[in-house]
Each structure stands twice: as structure tokens, then as C-alpha cells.
Amino acid sequence: MSALAFPPRKALPDGFLDQLAAAFGDNLALGEAVRSQHGQSETHFAPILPDAVVFARSTEDVVTLVNLCVAADVPIIPYGAGTSIEGNTLPVQGGVTVDLSRMDAILQVNMEDFDCTVQAGVRREQLNEYLRDQGLFFPIDPGANATLGGMASTRASGTNAVRYGTMRExxxxxxxxxxxxxxxxxxxxARxxxxxxxxxxxxxxxxxxLGIITEVTLRLHAIPEAISSAVCSFDSLEGAVDTxxxxxxxxxxxxxVEILDDAQMRAVNRWSKLDYPEQTTLFFEFHGSPTYVEEQVRTVEEIAATNGGGQFRWSNLPEERSKLWKARHEAYYAAVNQRPGAIGWAxxxxxPxxxxAECITQTKADLATSSVPGTILGHVGDGNFHVIFSIDPGAPEEMAQVEALNQRLxxxxxxxxxxxxxxxxxxxxxxxxxxEELGEAVDLMRVIKRAIDPKNLFNPGKIFAL
Amino acid sequence: MSALAFPPRKALPDGFLDQLAAAFGDNLALGEAVRSQHGQSETHFAPILPDAVVFARSTEDVVTLVNLCVAADVPIIPYGAGTSIEGNTLPVQGGVTVDLSRMDAILQVNMEDFDCTVQAGVRREQLNEYLRDQGLFFPIDPGANATLGGMASTRASGTNAVRYGTMRExxxxxxxxxxxxxxxxxxxxARxxxxxxxxxxxxxxxxxxLGIITEVTLRLHAIPEAISSAVCSFDSLEGAVDTxxxxxxxxxxxxxVEILDDAQMRAVNRWSKLDYPEQTTLFFEFHGSPTYVEEQVRTVEEIAATNGGGQFRWSNLPEERSKLWKARHEAYYAAVNQRPGAIGWAxxxxxPxxxxAECITQTKADLATSSVPGTILGHVGDGNFHVIFSIDPGAPEEMAQVEALNQRLxxxxxxxxxxxxxxxxxxxxxxxxxxEELGEAVDLMRVIKRAIDPKNLFNPGKIFAL
Structure with missing residues (x-):
């Protein structure tokens, strides 16, 4: 696992845990099992355990905890579903993890306004199940069944962003x-x-x-009258992107519109027991009225044909569509588990x-120089793609190889x-x-962080070291 | 005109104007005519003149000016087209206005990426003329031919926001x-x-x-294959909003989708020499493929008919559409000038x-209690509307009446x-x-302002007093 250097962990002040116990009773967990669960990452980072976990039940609980932590100089780390990818919830300087997953009430749905307000711990699948009967849905889908608070915290997006935007929107x-x-x-x-x-x-x-999110008010969308999904293989990467x-x-x-490279398609076929051609592939979804979806489909089929695309394989029934997107959502596990017992790094x-196409092509050439299997999949409409590595934990040189590949990417x-x-x-x-990306603009971020969190206690050591 | 209290204006330090002259030569203006032009507002605020105006030609000019102003404790106020509505560019504590309108180069258009980078002084109409041949357009349209830097600074939106978002997006x-x-x-x-x-x-x-914008990178859109505009009158305000x-x-x-009330329609008819029914009216525009626009139109016509809407008057030719939207864009002048020599307040x-409908209905009832004419128009898809007052400058009690109406609104x-x-x-x-709207969240804004601009020299006295 990846070794990073952090400032020394501070010891909790005397009596602090007693204060927590008095304030939170059964909602305070100090046992190793719970702390260990909150110190894991979904990917390749070594576990780092918090000193305590508090399960918040209300915004007032969070206020109480923040006041206790700030008075005692103890770090406080918000935690939702724990599905983040870059070690975003690891308590690198120790402290208290505040778990918001039990704040899972859907507080208000305003049908006519296409919005709702939920507690931070509501998960996106839970919200969509709740909304379905009202003809509404919340489109942002990062794959994982994350909490809405966590999705806001990391500016999550995913497969629907090309049409519906990201958490930003x-x-x-x-x-x-x-x-x-x-x-x-x-x-x-207001909108x-x-x-x-x-x-x-x-x-x-x-x-x-900068702050701990306890409630989120979200824009919703009407469930489209017609939804159609399709899969299409291409002779070349350029042909897929040009389409x-x-x-x-x-x-x-x-x-x-999702792109999966040949290696990813091999992994998907094996993991999800499917039989797609093992070539660069696009997964599409179209929303609209029946007539409009038909028109979109016809247009895209024509464009694909001129770019070396094969036959479209259609899924118009809900269960077929679910199967298709389930395969897409399991792509991470499919990729990691192509080697038994492997560690994943996404x-x-x-x-732009x-x-x-150029960026993916160069990345594939670079991957070919490594012994670590890496697959590519991405949200092609946004220019966004992932490489998923499947790392042998028994081969320490693989971690270094992936670090170098990642840096070059x-x-x-x-x-x-x-x-x-x-x-x-x-x-x-x-x-x-x-x-490297933003240069001195990062100093401006630091100025804001220092002004809002002068003691550097809110998820310290994340985004930048102060 | 509205009288507001500001902190005393500071005198410029000795030798400061000589420093400006040495740095900016002909791009420095000290004469009353230019200062007066930069001290006006489009609406009801009394003029406040800057001590000097610098026409920036480059980002480097802006850096030089900022360094001179900050060293001398002199306020600096960015200025684009001067079309803002809430006195946003008035130099309430004196200082130097930096006019960015001569930074009007379109630096880069990336057709395949649907984006462009422009200097802050480029105006939106200029940009759209430039883009037209490439089949692209920039949708945000606040009415005025504002600069892109100014539009970013005020988070402008306007008539297209319901479909294409605001400057935020x-x-x-x-x-x-x-x-x-x-x-x-x-x-x-990246997207x-x-x-x-x-x-x-x-x-x-x-x-x-917090900063002076010198360049803006914008998302663009493909000009739709088909565009259709229509006007429809309604029996009731509720019918229009429900549609x-x-x-x-x-x-x-x-x-x-724009809403204009009966009073606004009377003003528009008179000002633009048109003959629309003087009832609550919606102005629509539909974008898409010809088939899809037809489908949208059919759907909306059916919905309007069930909500007391009259016949749709269509404008499918570019010149007819321009005439229709010109009337909409002139609505402000039409409303203000219903009384000759009047001052406008928008x-x-x-x-949500x-x-x-409720908010507009109550506002109309409130307007009926006043002797000052007020018309209503708005971006109904966003829930956003304006009241435009036409104030007699010879009747000082009218300003007080409008202040009270505005507060109640x-x-x-x-x-x-x-x-x-x-x-x-x-x-x-x-x-x-x-x-009143955000309470203590405004203190958080103040914390950010103080951290980034500790001497309070960037457009001081705007948004909040420090």
C-alpha cells in the first residue's frame, strides 16, 4: 500500500473522550472494529484509524461535536458511505470521525419545483427509490451508492453528467x-x-x-417518457470518440455515453458473464419522448456507422437496461479482480x-510498458476517463510502477x-x-482555508498541507 | 435619486496620480467627462465619480495598477460596459476605475470542445457575431450588450437561462x-x-x-438546426405560469420563456409599435431539430390551450424572431419611458x-396601491421576475414609495x-x-473578503460593508 508522510498524530487531551461520551452516549464508538471500518479506503491507501467515531443524529449534534473538537484542538473528519477514492476520509492526523450516514431522512420533496432537501447521509439509490412514484429522479450517478453529503463534498459526477451536470450544478x-x-x-x-x-x-x-455538510437541497428531473440504451463496438478509439x-x-x-477499452471489455465479460466484442466500446443512453429518442438514436447510429462502429445492441426494457448498466457499474470490481486478491487503484x-482520443491512446501505450494490468473507462462526453489498476499486494514494485504511470497520466x-x-x-x-495544475491559485485556496478554519481542524491534511 | 450613506471618501496620496501617469500614459483619464461617464448608473443611483480612470490593455496593466493602488491604499473598481443595475460599479469610496472594455480580443475558439477564451472586455453580441460562421453560439443573454467579464462578475443570466444555465454554468x-x-x-x-x-x-x-477578471473561458453551444419563437396571451397569470x-x-x-404582465404589454406595444393583446403574455423560444421543435411546439400549444392560452403567434424566420425579441429586450426602456423624462428602477x-404566480399576483396588488407605474416581466422558467418602475424625478415622494414597494417585494x-x-x-x-436572506452566512462571506482583500480596496462597499 502507498506510504505517505503526515504530520505527527496528536494525542487527545485528557478528559476529551469523557466529554464525547457525555454528549453522545451510545452514538460514540471507541472500539477497534468501528474505528477500523472508518479508517479504510476503497482503494490502495493504507488504513489510518480515527481516535473515535461519533454517529451524528442531527445538525445540532454536529454543532456540539465541532465546538468540543475546536475547544480541544482535535481534528474532525466527516464520513458518509466511505466510497471516496483518493483517501478523502482518512484521519491522517487522528481525531474524531463524524459519521453522518444515520442522518438519512428525506426532509422535503417539492414536486412542482423539481427539488428536494435531504439529510447528508441519504444515499442516492435510496433517494431515487423514494422519488420514483412521483415521476422524478436525481440524475447524478458516480457508480457507488454514495451519500448525497459525500457526493457534494467531493463534487461527484459520473455517467449522467454529460446531460445533467455534476454536483456543482x-x-x-x-x-x-x-x-x-x-x-x-x-x-x-430559488433556482x-x-x-x-x-x-x-x-x-x-x-x-x-471548510464546513461539514448536514443537509443538501437538490435539483431533480422528470423521469423521461422513454429511455433507450445501446452498446456499440468500434474499430478504433478515434472512431468511438469522434462519434x-x-x-x-x-x-x-x-x-x-461511456467508453470502455478492449482490456476493460475483457474484464467486464469475464466478471459479468457477458459476451460483448472485446474492442473499444460505447455504452449509450437516450432520454426523451418516444419520438425524440427514436430521432436521437437514428442520428447517432448513422454517425457511428461512418466512424467504424458496428451494430447497436439495444436494451429498451428496464430489466435489460439495468443489466447493461450493472455491468458498467461493476467495471471497477471487474477490473481489479482480474487478478485474484489484487488491490485496486482507480x-x-x-x-478537453x-x-x-490522443490522451487515451498515449495512456494505453504507456500501460503496455508495465506489468500491472490497467483498464480504461470513462465519461467520454465530458472528456473524463479512469484507469483502473489491479495490483498484486505481494509485489511491492508494482505500487511504484503504478505511481509512475499515474504521474505520467x-x-x-x-x-x-x-x-x-x-x-x-x-x-x-x-x-x-x-x-502542478493550478500553481499560485492553490495559495488562494490556502488563504481561504486559513481564514475559515484557522486551527486547521476540519479534515486536516486533505487537498493541501497548510 | 436614492441617497445612501458611505464611509468618507479618502484623498489620494501625494504623487499617486503621477505614478499612474507614468505607468499608463494616454490610457489614464482624469477629465470630468470620462470620470462622469464611469460614475453613472443605468438606474436610479446618484452618480459618484472616480478620481481617475485607467483603460487597461492587458492583464499586466491590471497587475501594475493593482500593485500601485494597494501600495497607496487607493480603491480600485473594475468596469466593463457599465450596464449593471444595482450600482455595482459606483466608486463609493473614490479611487481608480479600471475600464476593461478595450481588452476586447477573442483569444481562442475551440470548435471541437465547444469553448472559447476571451478578454474580459469582449461584449456578448461581438462574441456571437464572431461565432456565427462556425455554427456556435454563446447563450447567456441578460438583455444589455454587457462585457463577458462584467457578466461573470455579477453572475448574469437572462432569457436563455432556463435551458442553458447562468454564468455560473x-x-x-x-x-x-x-x-x-x-x-x-x-x-x-476541462469540462x-x-x-x-x-x-x-x-x-x-x-x-x-475578490479579484479583477481579465480573461474568461466559456462553454459554447451548437446553433440549433431549427429555432421557433411564439407569443401567446393568457386569461390569467396562473394559466401562464401553469403552462x-x-x-x-x-x-x-x-x-x-418570458412572462410579461398586462402593464408591460401596454408599454411594449406603445414603445415598439406592436399590437399584441394587453394581457399576461408568454414569449417562447424552442431549439432543436425541425422534427423535435415541431414536437415541442405541439406539446406546449396543447398545454397552453388547457390553461386559458390564446392562439400562438409564430415567428420562424430570423427577422421576425429578431423583431419579437427586440421588443422583449426593449421592455425596460418601454416601461421606464411610459412617462417622459422618468428615472428607471429595475x-x-x-x-421557487x-x-x-402567487408572488406576482401579490406584487401586482401592492403596485396598485402606488401612484408610480410599475410593470412586471420575468424569466418564468427560473421563477425570476423584475418590476420596472418609472419614477418622476420631480416628485421626491415617489422614490420613497418605490423603496417601500421594493422592500415589500x-x-x-x-x-x-x-x-x-x-x-x-x-x-x-x-x-x-x-x-435578511442569508443571515450569518454573510459573516462567512466577510471572512473570505477580509482574507483575500485585507485592505478592503477591491470595489469596497459592495455586497456588504466590512
Whole structure:
């Protein structure tokens, strides 16, 4: 596992745990099992255990905890479903992990306004099950069944972002607790506002370093009348990417369009027991009225045919569609588990779409120089793609190889005016990449962090070292 | 004109103007005519003249000016087209206005990526003329031919926002000069990113108080194959709003949908020499393929018919469409000039769309209690509407009446979980409203302002007093 250097862990002050016990009773966990569960990462980072875990039941609980921690100089780390990728929830300086997953109430759904307000611990699948009967859905889908608070914290996006945007666009307002113990709402429920600084967007993607999100107000969408999904294989990577660019250019509002390379398709076929051609493949989804979906489909089929695309394999029934997207969602596990007992490492860059084919091609050539299997899949409409490595834990040189491959991938994306992360965030894994990407702008971020969290207690050591 | 109290204006330090002259030569203007032009507002605020105007020609000019101003403790106020509504560019504490309108180069258009980078002084009409031949357009349209830098600064939106979003969604990246004289880019050109704090969104809507925008990278869109516009009158306000809500609910991607009340329609007919029925009216625009536009239109016509809508008057030819939207864009002048020599005051609130009909109805009832004519028009798909007052400058009691009407309008919007401004910003006109709306969150904004601009020299006295 990847070894990173952190500042020394501070000892808790005397009596602090007693204060927590008095305030939170059964909602405080000090046992190793619970602390260990909260000290894991989904990917390749070594576990780091918090000193304590508090299960918050209300915003008031979070305020109480923040005040106790700040008075005692103890770090506080927000935690949702624990599905983040860059070690974003690891308590690198110790302290208290505040687990918000039990704050899982759907507080309000406003059908006519296409919005809802939920507690931070509500998971996206839970929300969509709740909304289905009302003809509404929440589109952001990062794959994992993450909490909405966590998704806001990391500016999550995923397969639907090409049509519906990311958490940046999906959130109308947040309720947050700040390091000075204030409980504030960042905005009202209006669709747009020009009232002062955009605190909502400042909090989205700040990974718990500026405030702890306790409630999220989200934009919703009407479930489309017709949904159609299709899979199409291509002779070449360029042909697949050009199909997407030309479709967008002509105005087709692709709801989802995912690219999987040949290696990823092999892994998917094996893991999900499917029989797709093991070539570069696009997974599509179209939303709209029946007539409009038909028109979109016809247009994209024609464009694909001129770009070396094969036959479209259609899934119009809900259960077929679910099977198709289940395979896509399991792509990470399919890729990691192509070697039994392997450790997964998922990285993520995003480039202007005109450079995407070139960036993927160069990355595939680089992967071919390594003995570690790496597969590629991505949200091609946004220019965003992942490499998933399957690392043998018994071969320590593999971790170093992947570190070097990852660094070259980031350098390649930055050279194309791209970003070192399209949706995973910085966490502890990409701090030096952030500086390479934005230079002195990172100092401006530090100025903001120091002003809002002067004692550096909110998820310290994430995004940047202070 | 409205009288507001500001801190005393500071005298410029000795020798400061000589420093400016040495640095900027002919690009420095000290004469009253130029200063007076930069001290005007489009609406009801009394003029306030800057001590000097510098026409920046480059980002380097802005850096030089910022360093000189900060060393001498002199305020610096960015200025684009001067079309803002809430006194956002008035130099309330004196100082230097930096006019960016001569930084009007279109630096880069990336057709395949649907983006472009422009200097801050490029105006939106100029950009769209330039893009037309490439089949692209920039959708945000606040009415005025504003600069892109100014539009970013005030988080502008306008008639197309219901489909294409506001400046919040349209900007990919900014180049800014900060109070410590740094020249930084807030993001790369990738469509999305999870790399650190969202400095782009923090700057958008900050009205020049945190940084001076010198370049803007924007998302573009393909010009739709078919565009169709229509006008439809309604028996009732509720019928008009319900038509829009139901159309959105069924998934029609309205490109524009504007509401004008009977008073506004009377003013439009008179000013633009038209003969529309003087009832609540919707102006629509539909974008898409010919088949899809036809489908949208059919759907909306059916919905309108069930809600008391009259015949649709169609404009499918470009020149007819231009005439229609010209009338809409001239609505402000039409409303103000219904009384010769009148002063205009345009206000702006935004509420959840479920409350829009109620909010407009109550506002009309309130307007009926006043002798000052007020008309209503709005971006109904967003829940955003304006009241435009036509104030007799010879009747000082009218200004007080409008102040009271405006306050009641804001209170009404806030009581409906709306915002005190959907798109005009806070400027000097709505500072107390911002506090009513967001409470302690405004203190968080102040913390950020103090950290980034510790001497309070960047457009001081805007958004809030420090």
C-alpha cells in the first residue's frame, strides 16, 4: 500500500473522550472494529484509524461535536458511505470521525419545483427509490451508492453528467456547520441567485475542509417518457470518440455515453458473464419522448456507422437496461479482480474532448510498458476517463510502477489543458498534482482555508498541507 | 435619486496620480467627462465619480495598477460596459476605475470542445457575431450588450437561462488578478474538475470584490438546426405560469420563456409599435431539430390551450424572431419611458416556481396601491421576475414609495424561500436584503473578503460593508 508522510498524530487531551461520551452516549464508538471500518479506503491507501467515531443524529449534534473538537484542538473528519477514492476520509492526523450516514431522512420533496432537501447521509439509490412514484429522479450517478453529503463534498459526477451536470450544478443549497460552530444555509431554494458569494459552490468539492455538510437541497428531473440504451463496438478509439463529438455537435442530448477499452471489455465479460466484442466500446443512453429518442438514436447510429462502429445492441426494457448498466457499474470490481486478491487503484483525469482520443491512446501505450494490468473507462462526453489498476499486494514494485504511470497520466492531461481529477477529488493522493495544475491559485485556496478554519481542524491534511 | 450613506471618501496620496501617469500614459483619464461617464448608473443611483480612470490593455496593466493602488491604499473598481443595475460599479469610496472594455480580443475558439477564451472586455453580441460562421453560439443573454467579464462578475443570466444555465454554468475558467497582485487562472479548460476549491464559482458573482477578471473561458453551444419563437396571451397569470410548469414537467426543454404582465404589454406595444393583446403574455423560444421543435411546439400549444392560452403567434424566420425579441429586450426602456423624462428602477427577485404566480399576483396588488407605474416581466422558467418602475424625478415622494414597494417585494420573495436577487446582484442597493436572506452566512462571506482583500480596496462597499 502507498506510504505517505503526515504530520505527527496528536494525542487527545485528557478528559476529551469523557466529554464525547457525555454528549453522545451510545452514538460514540471507541472500539477497534468501528474505528477500523472508518479508517479504510476503497482503494490502495493504507488504513489510518480515527481516535473515535461519533454517529451524528442531527445538525445540532454536529454543532456540539465541532465546538468540543475546536475547544480541544482535535481534528474532525466527516464520513458518509466511505466510497471516496483518493483517501478523502482518512484521519491522517487522528481525531474524531463524524459519521453522518444515520442522518438519512428525506426532509422535503417539492414536486412542482423539481427539488428536494435531504439529510447528508441519504444515499442516492435510496433517494431515487423514494422519488420514483412521483415521476422524478436525481440524475447524478458516480457508480457507488454514495451519500448525497459525500457526493457534494467531493463534487461527484459520473455517467449522467454529460446531460445533467455534476454536483456543482445539481445542488441548490447546503446546510453546513463551520469551524466556528455556526449552523448556516448557503442559499435559498430559488433556482438561481446573484446574492453574494457562491458559498454553495465553495463548499462543493471542498472535501470537508471548510464546513461539514448536514443537509443538501437538490435539483431533480422528470423521469423521461422513454429511455433507450445501446452498446456499440468500434474499430478504433478515434472512431468511438469522434462519434460522440459529432453527436454533441449536431445537438443530440446524450444522457449517458461511456467508453470502455478492449482490456476493460475483457474484464467486464469475464466478471459479468457477458459476451460483448472485446474492442473499444460505447455504452449509450437516450432520454426523451418516444419520438425524440427514436430521432436521437437514428442520428447517432448513422454517425457511428461512418466512424467504424458496428451494430447497436439495444436494451429498451428496464430489466435489460439495468443489466447493461450493472455491468458498467461493476467495471471497477471487474477490473481489479482480474487478478485474484489484487488491490485496486482507480485514477481519474479530464481533458478537453478534442484531446481525449490522443490522451487515451498515449495512456494505453504507456500501460503496455508495465506489468500491472490497467483498464480504461470513462465519461467520454465530458472528456473524463479512469484507469483502473489491479495490483498484486505481494509485489511491492508494482505500487511504484503504478505511481509512475499515474504521474505520467496526470502530466499528460495537464499538458493538454486538462485537470488531474475530473471527479475523484484531491484527498491525500493528488496534492502535488493540484499544485502542478493550478500553481499560485492553490495559495488562494490556502488563504481561504486559513481564514475559515484557522486551527486547521476540519479534515486536516486533505487537498493541501497548510 | 436614492441617497445612501458611505464611509468618507479618502484623498489620494501625494504623487499617486503621477505614478499612474507614468505607468499608463494616454490610457489614464482624469477629465470630468470620462470620470462622469464611469460614475453613472443605468438606474436610479446618484452618480459618484472616480478620481481617475485607467483603460487597461492587458492583464499586466491590471497587475501594475493593482500593485500601485494597494501600495497607496487607493480603491480600485473594475468596469466593463457599465450596464449593471444595482450600482455595482459606483466608486463609493473614490479611487481608480479600471475600464476593461478595450481588452476586447477573442483569444481562442475551440470548435471541437465547444469553448472559447476571451478578454474580459469582449461584449456578448461581438462574441456571437464572431461565432456565427462556425455554427456556435454563446447563450447567456441578460438583455444589455454587457462585457463577458462584467457578466461573470455579477453572475448574469437572462432569457436563455432556463435551458442553458447562468454564468455560473457557462464559465469554465477565469484569469484574475488578486489584491496581492497575483495573476492566476482559476481552472483548466476541462469540462469538469474536482481539483480543489471552486475558485471559478467563488469569483463569479463576487462583483469585483475578490479579484479583477481579465480573461474568461466559456462553454459554447451548437446553433440549433431549427429555432421557433411564439407569443401567446393568457386569461390569467396562473394559466401562464401553469403552462410553463407543466411543459417543464413533461420534459420540454424550453429555450426561452418570458412572462410579461398586462402593464408591460401596454408599454411594449406603445414603445415598439406592436399590437399584441394587453394581457399576461408568454414569449417562447424552442431549439432543436425541425422534427423535435415541431414536437415541442405541439406539446406546449396543447398545454397552453388547457390553461386559458390564446392562439400562438409564430415567428420562424430570423427577422421576425429578431423583431419579437427586440421588443422583449426593449421592455425596460418601454416601461421606464411610459412617462417622459422618468428615472428607471429595475428590481429583481427569484422564487421557487411553485410560488411564482402567487408572488406576482401579490406584487401586482401592492403596485396598485402606488401612484408610480410599475410593470412586471420575468424569466418564468427560473421563477425570476423584475418590476420596472418609472419614477418622476420631480416628485421626491415617489422614490420613497418605490423603496417601500421594493422592500415589500424582497420580503415577499424571502418568505417564499426565494432570493432578493436572481440576476442583478447586490451592489449597493440590496445589502440589507442579503443579510435578511442569508443571515450569518454573510459573516462567512466577510471572512473570505477580509482574507483575500485585507485592505478592503477591491470595489469596497459592495455586497456588504466590512
Amino acid at each position: 445539481a445542488v441548490l443549497s447546503l446546510r453546513i456547520v463551520t469551524p466556528d460552530g455556526r449552523d448556516v444555509r448557503t442559499a435559498r431554494r 438561481k441567485s446573484a446574492a453574494g458569494y457562491d458559498l454553495t459552490r465553495l463548499m462543493i468539492g471542498s472535501e470537508g475542509t 460522440v463529438v459529432q453527436s454533441i455537435q449536431i445537438g443530440v442530448p446524450l444522457a449517458r 485514477t481519474d483525469v479530464c481533458v 474532448i478534442s484531446r481525449l 496526470v502530466d499528460r492531461a495537464l499538458a493538454m489543458d486538462g485537470t488531474c481529477t475530473g471527479e475523484h477529488g484531491i484527498g491525500i493522493g493528488k496534492q502535488h498534482c493540484l499544485v | 457557462a464559465v469554465l475558467s477565469l484569469r484574475i488578478v488578486t489584491p496581492d497582485g497575483r495573476d492566476v487562472r482559476t481552472a483548466r479548460r 469538469k474538475s474536482a481539483a480543489g476549491y471552486d475558485l471559478t464559482r467563488l469569483m463569479i458573482g463576487s462583483e469585483g470584490t 410553463v410548469v407543466q411543459s417543464i414537467q413533461i420534459g420540454v426543454p424550453l429555450a426561452r 428590481t429583481d427577485v427569484c422564487v 416556481i411553485s410560488r411564482l 424582497v420580503d415577499r420573495a424571502l418568505a417564499m424561500d426565494g432570493t432578493c436577487t436572481g440576476e442583478h446582484g447586490i451592489g449597493i442597493g440590496k445589502q440589507h436584503c442579503l443579510v
